[in-house]
Amino acid sequence: MTSAANVIVTAISISSLYAIIAIGFTLIFGVGGVLNFSHGALITIGAEASYLLSNPTNLGLHPALGLVGGMVTAAVVGAILYLGVVQFVEDEPVTLLILTFIIGFFIQHACRVFITGTSDFSVDQVTPGETTIAGVTLFDIDIFIFVLAAVLIAATGVFVSRTKTGKAILAVSMSEKGAAVVGIDARKINLITWLLASAFAGIAGVLLTMKQTGAWSMGTQPLILAFSIVILGGLGSIKGSVVGAYIIGFTETITTSYISSSLQGFTALVLLIVLLLVKPEGLFGREAA
Amino acid sequence: MATESDESVLGGSTSAERRRAVLEKLNPLEMPIRFQLGLLGIVGFVLLPTQLYPDQMGRPTNLLFLMMFAMSWDVVSGYTGQLSFGHAFFFAVGGYTSAILDLQHGITPVIGIPVGMLLAGVGGLLIGIPALRLRGPYLSLVTLIIPIILAKLFTLFNNSLPVLAPEGLGGRNGPGLPTQLFGIDGSGAVLELAEGYSGIQQTALANYYLALGLMLLILVVLLAVTRSSAGDVFTAIREDEDAVAAAGLDASRFKLFAFVLSAVVGGLAGAVWVHTVQTPSPLGILGQDDIQTSIDVIIMSILGGTGTIVGPIIGAVVFALSAVVVGGLSDVIIPVADVAVADLRPLPLLAAAMATLVFAPGGVLRANIRLGRRILASARGDEYEGEPIGGGDSALGQIIEKYRAELREIIDERR
Numbered sequence: 051m052t053s054a055a056n057v058i059v060t061a062i063s064i065s066s067l068y069a070i071i072a073i074g075f076t077l078i079f080g081v082g083g084v085l086n087f088s089h090g091a092l093i094t095i096g097a098e099a100s101y102l103l104s105n106p107t108n109l110g111l112h113p114a115l116g117l118v119g120g121m122v123t124a125a126v127v128g129a130i131l132y133l134g135v136v137q138f139v140e141d142e143p144v145t146l147l148i149l150t151f152i153i154g155f156f157i158q159h160a161c162r163v164f165i166t167g168t169s170d171f172s173v174d175q176v177t178p179g180e181t182t183i184a185g186v187t188l189f190d191i192d193i194f195i196f197v198l199a200a201v202l203i204a205a206t207g208v209f210v211s212r213t214k215t216g217k218a219i220l221a222v223s224m225s226e227k228g229a230a231v232v233g234i235d236a237r238k239i240n241l242i243t244w245l246l247a248s249a250f251a252g253i254a255g256v257l258l259t260m261k262q263t264g265a266w267s268m269g270t271q272p273l274i275l276a277f278s279i280v281i282l283g284g285l286g287s288i289k290g291s292v293v294g295a296y297i298i299g300f301t302e303t304i305t306t307s308y309i310s311s312s313l314q315g316f317t318a319l320v321l322l323i324v325l326l327l328v329k330p331e332g333l334f335g336r337e338a339a
Numbered sequence: 340m341a342t343e344s345d346e347s348v349l350g351g352s353t354s355a356e357r358r359r360a361v362l363e364k365l366n367p368l369e370m371p372i373r374f375q376l377g378l379l380g381i382v383g384f385v386l387l388p389t390q391l392y393p394d395q396m397g398r399p400t401n402l403l404f405l406m407m408f409a410m411s412w413d414v415v416s417g418y419t420g421q422l423s424f425g426h427a428f429f430f431a432v433g434g435y436t437s438a439i440l441d442l443q444h445g446i447t448p449v450i451g452i453p454v455g456m457l458l459a460g461v462g463g464l465l466i467g468i469p470a471l472r473l474r475g476p477y478l479s480l481v482t483l484i485i486p487i488i489l490a491k492l493f494t495l496f497n498n499s500l501p502v503l504a505p506e507g508l509g510g511r512n513g514p515g516l517p518t519q520l521f522g523i524d525g526s527g528a529v530l531e532l533a534e535g536y537s538g539i540q541q542t543a544l545a546n547y548y549l550a551l552g553l554m555l556l557i558l559v560v561l562l563a564v565t566r567s568s569a570g571d572v573f574t575a576i577r578e579d580e581d582a583v584a585a586a587g588l589d590a591s592r593f594k595l596f597a598f599v600l601s602a603v604v605g606g607l608a609g610a611v612w613v614h615t616v617q618t619p620s621p622l623g624i625l626g627q628d629d630i631q632t633s634i635d636v637i638i639m640s641i642l643g644g645t646g647t648i649v650g651p652i653i654g655a656v657v658f659a660l661s662a663v664v665v666g667g668l669s670d671v672i673i674p675v676a677d678v679a680v681a682d683l684r685p686l687p688l689l690a691a692a693m694a695t696l697v698f699a700p701g702g703v704l705r706a707n708i709r710l711g712r713r714i715l716a717s718a719r720g721d722e723y724e725g726e727p728i729g730g731g732d733s734a735l736g737q738i739i740e741k742y743r744a745e746l747r748e749i750i751d752e753r754r
Contacts, residue, residue, distance in 0.1 A: 085476055139697060144422065144738050147479065148637060149696050151424075155634065156689040163683055270628045274487065277480055285476065316491040319484045326477055327469055 055186040057307045063192040063261065065299025066199030071254045071272050072279040072291040073206060074247030080223035080286035081243045082140060085147050088131060088154035089251055090273025095127050096120035096252030097264040098161045101171045113176045113260070120256035121249045127157070128248020132241055140240075154269070162266035170263040173256065195257050202250065203292060210288065219243055223286060271315060275302075278322045298322075372715070373708055377649065381555070388547055396543035400616045402659040403550035407557050407608035408632070409639040409651030414561050415601040416637075417645035418570065419594050420577035420738040421470055424483035426605060427632035428466070431489055431624045433459040433606030434613040438517040439504045441614075448518055448529055452610040459606020460599050467598030471591045475745035483630065490621040490629040513620030520614045521545040529614075546615040553611060554652075557604050561648045564600065573597055574646070577737045638692045644702020646734025653704050661688045700735045 071093065078086045097120065102108050104116030111119075131153065139145050162168060177190035210216040221229040222239045229236060258268065279298050283290025298318045305317040363369055367378055387399055412426045436455035440446040446454075466485065470478050497510040508514060522528025523538030532541040564570055572593045575583045583590045613619040626632035635658070636651075643654025665687050668680035699706045 085479075135693075135697075142700075143475075144735065145696050145700060147422075147476075148641065149693060151634060152638065152689050152692050152696070156686060156693070159686055159689065163678060163686065267628055270630070274484060278484070281477060281480055310495075312491075312494050312497070314491075316488065316495065319488050319491075323481060323484070323488075326473065326481060 053186065056188075057303060059186075059188050059192050060307075061300045061303035063195040063199075064303055065296040066196050066203075067254050067257055067261075068272070068275055068279055068299050069292045069295035070199050070202055070250045072276045072283070072295050073203065073288055074250040075276045076280045076283070076286055076288060076291045077219070077223075077243050078247045079280065080288075081219055082136070082240050083143065084136060084140065085143070085150070085277075086247070087147060087151040087273065087277075088157065089150075089247070089276060090269030090271075091154040091157035092124045092128055092248045092251035093255035093258065093269040093272055094158050094161055094264075094266060096124040096255030097171075097173070097259040097268060098165050098255075098266075099123035099252070100173050100256040100259060101166065101264060104173055105171065106174075113174045116173055117176060117253065117256045121252040124252025124255065125245045125249040128244045128251070129241060131248075132244040136244075137237065137240070154273070158266055158269060166264075166266055168266065170265045171259070172263050173259045175260045191257075191260055195261065198253070198257070202253070206246075206288065215239075215242060275315070275318065278319060282322055282325060372711060384551055388544055393540045393543040396547050397616055398659065398663070400543075400547045400550050402655060403547070403554045404608055404612050404617070405635070405639065405658065406554050406652045406655040408605060408636050409643070409655050410557055410561055410648055411601045411605040411608065412636045413640050413645060413648055413651045414565060414573075414604070415597045416738075417640060417647070417651075417734055418565060418573035418577060419597045420741045421594060421598070422475070422479050422482075422738065423601075423633075424479050424637070425486040425630065425633045426482075426601075426636050427625045427630075428482075428486040428489055429459045429462055429602040429605035430609030430612065430632065431486065431621075432462045432602075433609030434617070434619050434624050435493075435508065435514070436606075437610040438514055438613045438619040439508070441517040442514055443504055443506050448520060448610075448614045452607070452614065455610035456603055456607040459609065460603040462606070463599040463602025464595070466602075467595045470598060471594055475741070483633075486625050486633060487629045490625055493621055509620070511621055513618060513623065516618055517613055520549065520611070549611070549615065553608065557608070558648065558652070561600075561604065565648055569593065569596070574734075574737075577646070577734065577741060580741075638688070640702075641735070642692060642695050642703055644704035644706075644734070645738070647702070647704055650702045650704040654702065657691075657703060658688060661691060702735075 071089070074092075075086060075089050078084050078089070099122075100113075100116035100120035103119040104111045104113045131150075135149065135153065136146065139149065175191045175194075177194045179190050180187050181190055181193065182188070208216075210220055218229065218234045218239050219242065221232070221234055222236050226236050229239070254272070255264070255269070258264070258272070275298060279294035280291055281294075282297065283292070283294030298321075301321055302314065302318045305313045367375060370378070384399075384403075388396060391399070408426065408430055411429070412423060415421055416423050416426075433452075433455040436458045437448055437451035440451040440454060441448055466482065469481065473481060493508040493513075494510045496504065496508045498507040499505060500508060504514070506514070519526065519528040519542075521530050521532060521542045523542060524531045524534040528542075530545070532538045532545065565573065572583060572588060572590075575586075575588075576590050576593060580590050583593075609624065612624075617623050621629055624632060626635065639654035639658045640651040641654065642657050643652065644650030662684060665684050666681050669682075671680040672678070673680060673683075695702065
């Protein structure tokens with residue numbers, strides 16, 4: 051029997067994961083105007099890398115190293131994607147849209163063919179065990195996910211609003227021409243954004259694998275949810291993504307725990323369609339990132 | 340263009356002249372080479388079964404269905420520029436409707452298939468109406484998640500859906516195998532053929548030729564529509580919607596028409612599919628993760644060339660051939676990774692699609708027509724000037740333009 055507290059904790063930890071996935075997605079859109087459908091594949095990359103590094107049947111390193119490794123690998127792949135492909139077709143959104151979709155499939159299938167095959171895989175948790183707080187037993191991994199995600203989200207906020215590079219990211223997302231006028235190298239900013247977003251996706255992939263299990267196609271579902279979250283919160287808005295992630299995460303967890311587990315991935319999408327028809331610009335559509 | 344001048348011959352003054360002009364136009368020997376090649380391709384498809392055993396017929400038959408699906412995508416996305424990322428929804432609606440009617444209501448596929456087609460058309464209306472209000476990325480998202488929602492519904496109403504499907508939609512396994520249109524004697528199919536091996540042979544042939552006939556019918560209908568003035572309006576919507584409105588035409592009505600037409604075609608193909616060579620199930624119709632088929636359809640259209648109707652057919656052939664060729668290389672092992680080339684599927688195909696997108700956005704069809712014209716011109720001793728190469732003029736280029744404008748609007752709105 052799941053207690054209300056446990057449902058809430060699960061909802062928080064899942065929402066936190068969605069939030070860091072969605073932030074990356076929305077940053078890339080805000081800065082480069084690119085809807086990056088290969089974002090889901092970067093989640094898979096992170097998970098697969100951590101599997102290679104920290105699963106006992108492979109290198110068997112400490113899970114924390116797997117987490118870092120997953121993050122770095124995803125970031126590197128993201129950077130390769132930007133430098134090798136995206137920057138050349140940057141001003142052709144449809145080509146890019148379909149291209150990133152196909153690249154995403156390519157990466158995931160490559161993971162299936164070369165690394166894990168069709169079977170699920172697991173990675174040891176960074177923080178195994180449980181903690182009991184005020185009579186409620188929590189998995190440490192949920193707490194870890196929540197804390198890490200909160201730190202990452204807060205750090206992103208500070209980075210974007212306080213540091214020079216962060217402000218440059220904001221500037222490019224507002225007006226590429228304006229940014230160019232004051233001497234910002236849009237290409238460099240784009241690269242930084244891709245690195246950041248991909249690293250987040252990688253971390254999310256590792257944490258998802260630690261919390262549940264990993265699989266070669268594990269990135270597709272979060273990708274669609276991230277897209278939904280970003281549309282819900284307003285394309286390009288960081289704040290909107292975080293709020294959207296919690297709305298979608300809570301809706302999903304509560305309906306699957308209290309109504310039926312077969313509702314997974316259903317209510318959130320229906321909710322989204324209804325919202326799109328009623329308020330197509332998203333909850334925070336008119337705000338700047 | 341050399342071919343353009345031939346087409347103006349149609350407008351003769353007397354009816355006799357006109358008839359002669361039409362006959363001349365239909366004379367294969369007088370046709371432009373690309374039409375002759377097309378006819379040759381059709382002849383090839385008609386003759387193909389003579390070269391295969393019955394158990395090899397499944398793939399070519401399936402290929403014909405893929406062609407129909409890709410064409411149905413092209414008429415709405417390639418022509419009007421409304422990108423649909425979930426076209427398998429229509430195939431599934433057509434297929435499931437007919438299958439459920441057959442399995443749970445005892446209605447013969449002969450009636451079930453048209454009903455499935457109609458219901459898919461209703462689906463087209465239901466998606467088409469909101470699609471008129473949604474811009475680029477939003478429409479893509481909605482179309483992307485609709486088949487996923489549909490698949491969830493299949494699971495949700497796994498065991499029963501009151502009135503509509505008393506025994507349920509069957510979840511991930513599908514509702515079961517519906518009555519086949521063709522089968523051997525005593526199999527309970529709609530049309531029972533001979534007994535034993537010759538029956539199997541005949542079934543395979545009947546399925547194939549039914550699919551081929553259906554494909555050609557759809558091809559003719561879609562060509563007729565897209566080459567008519569309605570097709571011109573579709574193209575105009577893709578190019579500049581405001582201009583269409585300024586000309587006093589209701590763009591949304593045409594977009595809706597394109598959506599419904601596409602849905603009806605997809606539904607018809609989907610419905611016949613489940614009564615011939617495909618089992619109705621989320622994996623069978625919607626594909627991996629409930630989106631693979633929709634993406635495959637896009638890949639095929641892009642490979643062949645969007646906004647042409649004929650392009651997707653060629654794209655589907657390339658798609659299927661690459662699967663056969665790569666699948667045949669099971670003995671060739673890639674040295675370092677120790678993986679057989681055959682196991683790489685679908686990686687080479689995805690790579691080909693990426694390359695097409697980047698290097699030949701007009702698709703294989705246009706690239707080859709251009710190449711062919713150049714060869715012909717140099718054979719005549721002329722210099723082929725050709726059309727401007729690059730995204731701007733191709734259908735994909737225009738879809739891109741449209742999308743870009745919509746993205747810009749969305750971004751501007753946020754400020």
